[in-house]
Amino acid sequence: MKAIIFDLDGTLIDSAPDIHAAVNKALAEAADGELDFETVRSFIGNGVHVLIDRVIAARxxxxxxxxxxxxKFLKxxxxxxxxxxxxxPGVQDAVxxxxxxxxxxxxCTNKPEGPTRAILEAFGIDKYFGAVVGGDTIGVKKPDPAPLLAVKEKLGARVAVYVGDSEIDAECAQKAGIRFALFTEGYRKKEIDDIPHEARFNDFDMVDTIVTRMADAI
Known part of the structure; x- marks a missing residue:
């Protein structure tokens, strides 16, 4: 069995607007002002606990x-x-x-498993995914390789390709010994050439060709 494993935020979904809205609702509820969209967008990727750490520091x-x-944020x-x-664009067809x-x-995402499953269901693509591991599923988060390896194991896959958008995803894949394809339109903080990857793309119409080639080469 060959598996294709995806990150979520910044890879399958552009979730920054909802995360930004929830952050500002939490801050407003506590009378702590608000943060602009680009600032909150830059906080995404290391899980919800780090997100709140960064919000606290910024305010x-x-x-x-x-x-x-x-x-308050999670509420x-x-x-x-x-x-x-x-x-x-193109995610539904690619999946x-x-x-x-x-x-x-x-x-494999650092977002908590509950909202991850809710989002996949909301878009009607949950039925395609045989395994979901979130940031709270096994007690550790990316870039620790354990969550990615857990997804691979749950899928019963012999080989796997990981598709993500950030340096966190790249490091996780490298540590897990899994080939990595970089989606360049997500939430990365480093330049593309500074993120280790074996393939990259900016359009999900390219995904089938790219990951098939990568999986077949293993």
Missing amino acids: SLDEGRHAELLE HYDADPATLTKLY ETLHGEGYALGV
Whole structure:
């Protein structure tokens, strides 16, 4: 069995608008002002706990308020995580095509598993993914390789290709010994050439050709 495993935020979905909205609702509820979109977008990728750490630092708030703000953020975000979020163009067709070609598909993300599954279901693509591991599923997050390896194991895959958008995903794949394809239109913080990858793309119409070539070469 060959598997294609995807990151979520910045790879399958552009979720920054909903995350930004939930952050500002949490801050407003606590009378702590707000943050602009690009600032919050730059905080995405290391999981929700790091997101809140960065929000606290950006607003110069007391670090002891982390639990309070995390609770408020999750309350607003979990209420409807797919209001402003969109699939990147071509994702639906790419996922359907790969599934139809017999690949086992999975998701490995630092987003908590609950909202991850809710988002996949909201877009009607949850049925294509045989395994989902979120940032709270096994107790460790990317770039630790354990979540990615857990998805591969759950899928029963002999070989796998990981598709992500960031240096975090690249490091995770490298540590797991899994080939990595970089989606260049997501939330990366480093320049493309500074992120280790074996293939890269900016259009999901290219995914089938790229990952098939990568999987067949293993």
